Amino acid sequence: MELFDQFLNTVRETVNPATQPVAVSIVRDGAVAEGKKIRVRGQRLAICQQIAYSRMYGWSTWTDQASAHCVLGAACAGLIAPPARVLDGSVNTGIYQKDQAAAAAMQQAMPRLPAGTAGVLTTPLARPVEGIAPDLVVIYLNAAQAMRFVQAFLYREGGTFVMKSSGDAGVCSRAVAQVYLSGEPAVEIPCLGDRRFAMTQDHELCVGIPLGWLERTMEGLAATHKAGIRYPVPFQIPAGCDLPPAYITAGDDC
Template sequence: MLNLYESLNNFLKLQTIPVGVNLLKDIPEIKVRLKNRKITVCQQIAYSRYYGWSTMITKEDSFCVLGASCTGLIKPPKRVLDGEVNCNIYQKNIDSAKKMQESMPRVPENIKSVLTYPINRPIESIIPDVVVFYCNTAQAMRMVQAFLYEKGGEFNFNSSGDAGVCSRAVAESYIKSKPVIEIPCLGDRRFAMAQDFEVAVGFPYSMKDEVIKGLESTHKAGIRYPIPFQIPDLCDLPKTYTTLPEDLD
């Protein structure tokens, strides 16, 4: 796990820590920094990426019904499936709201706990299901290049403008065993400190070797982050700021 952490930091220079996420079918007896708190899935990830804390929630703890539904902690309530929860907020009527909910990825309801932790401080005997981190668009570009290095093609992603990290970066990546890039939602920004410039990246931990190789190989080919600017000679300075021949005497 540490080699993945080192690769992501070496090639992306991330501002916050990549996070391991596990969707568990039990409630393990492990040492966790934060538990038995009424928090959301995006807040769990925030605690892990900003502070380096491990967190664990059960269905009794998960405060956001969308996050709990997407990660399989609970069966989605009728008000969610029918679109009532987002009607007249994100969509103009109940039909369009229901269509949005129908498209949202959800893990089947058999998850007992959601565990998060920084991948540079792994929990003994725990291997992440999914790795999630936040980055800017240039860093996301580098991840797309890493994802496509072996197979080529193009990278596609979907977004609903809501339940971003829990439905896409966690649930979709977990269900479909594929990498995901998603725009953080309003709740993630308001309650979990997602920044205006950030996007969320999620991928199955089983892809770690592919990700490391893709980043290393494209870096060796000359694609670097930070992106090196071309700095011109004879830049357009005002004459009074320019070193003149007589200044050399």
């Protein structure tokens, strides 16, 4: 909890996102959630909707195989094995891709956890459920705030931050599944479903951070902030700006 508090304080001081950072737990043994106080349980929800409840309302949520509503999100999180209609591209054909071959190519490249997840738990990072450790953190940001996180990710070792996107299944495939599998942070463009059903706004991006990266992300945010890289980005305000002549103070103004 001390690490989470330090991370949250650093994020608030340096970036101050509009909604709360969300802890995501990929739970393999459903018994650990029995008897736990979880605000939203038993409703049919997509992963993006779970995260919306947690980041916007501060509620904890739980979905399992019986209550996962979106087939793409459920497959990405390992709640179900991806059905044939997903893997062969039928679900996307004529919508996101022009033909089934293209749709299958996209679906087969999408990060997914192996089936066997008992449940997906989301909570505000500030209030994790006791006894269930988060695996990763998801934060929704505008483009300038996401830039600050990329700078933080590169602070220790430099290099290049590589962002991948499918234009579909955004938060569940990249910010959750990819982060969980790779142990590396990700920045993703939220998908249509996230915007339509989970209230994500036009300007928002999502950032996924594995738990093992919290300390170095916090370090990078704090150090670059101290060095003068700030959000909001301060404008350079010119002296003697170009006003219409009648607006400029004259020597006989008093």
